[in-house]
Amino acid sequence: MKQIHVRSERSYNVSIDTKWSLELEKIAREHTKILVIAPASMKANLDLAGYEVFYTPDGEDQKTLGTVDEIWNHLGEIQLGRKDAIVGIGGGATTDLAGFVAATWLRGVTWYAIPTTLAAMVDASVGGKTGINTGAGKNLVGAFYSPAAVLIDLSFLETLSDRDYAAGLAEVIKTGIIADISILDLLESSKDISAVRSHSAELISKSIQVKAKVVSEDFTEGKLREILNFGHTLGHAIEKLSDYQLRHGEAVSIGTIYALYLSEELCGLDPATTARVLALFVKFSLPTSYPDLGWSSILELMQGDKKARDSQLRFIGISSLATPVWLESVPTEIAAKSYERIRL
Numbered sequence: 333m334k335q336i337h338v339r340s341e342r343s344y345n346v347s348i349d350t351k352w353s354l355e356l357e358k359i360a361r362e363h364t365k366i367l368v369i370a371p372a373s374m375k376a377n378l379d380l381a382g383y384e385v386f387y388t389p390d391g392e393d394q395k396t397l398g399t400v401d402e403i404w405n406h407l408g409e410i411q412l413g414r415k416d417a418i419v420g421i422g423g424g425a426t427t428d429l430a431g432f433v434a435a436t437w438l439r440g441v442t443w444y445a446i447p448t449t450l451a452a453m454v455d456a457s458v459g460g461k462t463g464i465n466t467g468a469g470k471n472l473v474g475a476f477y478s479p480a481a482v483l484i485d486l487s488f489l490e491t492l493s494d495r496d497y498a499a500g501l502a503e504v505i506k507t508g509i510i511a512d513i514s515i516l517d518l519l520e521s522s523k524d525i526s527a528v529r530s531h532s533a534e535l536i537s538k539s540i541q542v543k544a545k546v547v548s549e550d551f552t553e554g555k556l557r558e559i560l561n562f563g564h565t566l567g568h569a570i571e572k573l574s575d576y577q578l579r580h581g582e583a584v585s586i587g588t589i590y591a592l593y594l595s596e597e598l599c600g601l602d603p604a605t606t607a608r609v610l611a612l613f614v615k616f617s618l619p620t621s622y623p624d625l626g627w628s629s630i631l632e633l634m635q636g637d638k639k640a641r642d643s644q645l646r647f648i649g650i651s652s653l654a655t656p657v658w659l660e661s662v663p664t665e666i667a668a669k670s671y672e673r674i675r676l
């Protein structure tokens with residue numbers, strides 16, 4: 333088992349290659365009471381007999397205030413107290429939700445993340461960002477609230493569809509672009525998704541090391557942590573406008589290509605780098621363009637993004653691989669021009 337340490341408002345370990353059922357037993361022994369939060373769609377994959385479980389709707393449908401309210405009521409019924417704990421088992425939507433519930437119940441109770449998708453293992457469960465979606469936008473309501481531990485059982489990946497595995501790879505590729513070129517080399521040397529799957533442990537470890545380092549330096553996103561949002565400004569906008577029909581990673585894949593086009597315009601990025609990344613997305617059947625969703629709606633959502641200041645467009649770009657650049661007050665004409673290149 334490999335452990336990666338994260339320093340934030342509390343310190344904790346991300347353990348890779350655990351047995352989730354044994355870890356859950358251990359957590360249950362350490363607390364008088366625990367509530368497991370997991371998606372109903374995962375019931376067949378999880379033997380949770382004997383545990384108090386709240387089953388959620390699938391995917392983004394669970395990241396709503398309505399679900400949070402139902403769980404709060406459930407926590408009231410079972411009288412979950414300050415010394416008790418919440419365990420989120422599922423993809424990134426579930427760990428975001430479970431963490432947010434833990435942050436808000438009794439002003440904060442202990443929580444553990446057991447991620448079951450690649451996206452949740454490499455990204456969502458690590459770093460302490462928790463939250464839900466609202467009418468105003470994606471992830472606009474939430475809390476920085478770290479888990480007590482992240483416990484990764486690689487066997488969950490065996491049942492993950494190629495579509496969901498690839499969606500997780502979009503975040504892995506993003507990490508390669510902003511900080512660790514060896515990730516891109518490893519993906520380029522693998523023929524297809526099946527070949528990449530045999531490198532899961534290494535890719536997860538490399539990606540988490542980057543995230544742990546960034547988050548440990550800048551937990552509440554003063555500046556450095558913003559690099560992790562590469563590809564997410566446009567990504568979040570089209571994810572919302574597609575009514576969450578796109579996986580988060582698929583939207584990030586399109587957003588990443590957009591951020592590379594912007595980088596060509598604004599920081600002299602060599603188009604050969606964009607072509608290199610584009611080839612990877614194509615290899616893993618990730619989308620790199622999207623039917624027109626209406627530039628004005630996209631622009632409005634991007635201006636309301638968490639990173640925007642006074643409605644000025646801000647993005648993370650790169651001048652070359654592993655060299656992030658903060659793109660401040662990006663002119664709308666340039667943002668629109670790059671959008672033309674990803675519009676189907």
Ligand SMILES: NC(=O)c1ccc[n+]([C@@H]2O[C@H](COP(=O)([O-])OP(=O)(O)OC[C@H]3O[C@@H](n4cnc5c(N)ncnc54)[C@H](O)[C@@H]3O)[C@@H](O)[C@H]2O)c1
Nearest residue numbers: 391423424425426448449451452455456461488491492580
């Ligand atoms: N907090 C953060 O820092 C952060 C970072 C990245 C992404 N996110 C969030 O994570 C979410 C995306 O994560 P995701 O792609 O894991 O989404 P998800 O949780 O919606 O899971 C995707 C699908 O995979 C299924 N699934 C989960 N585990 C499975 C398994 N082992 N086998 C088969 N099917 C399985 C789920 O039921 C769901 O249908 C988004 O809401 C995004 O905003 C958060």
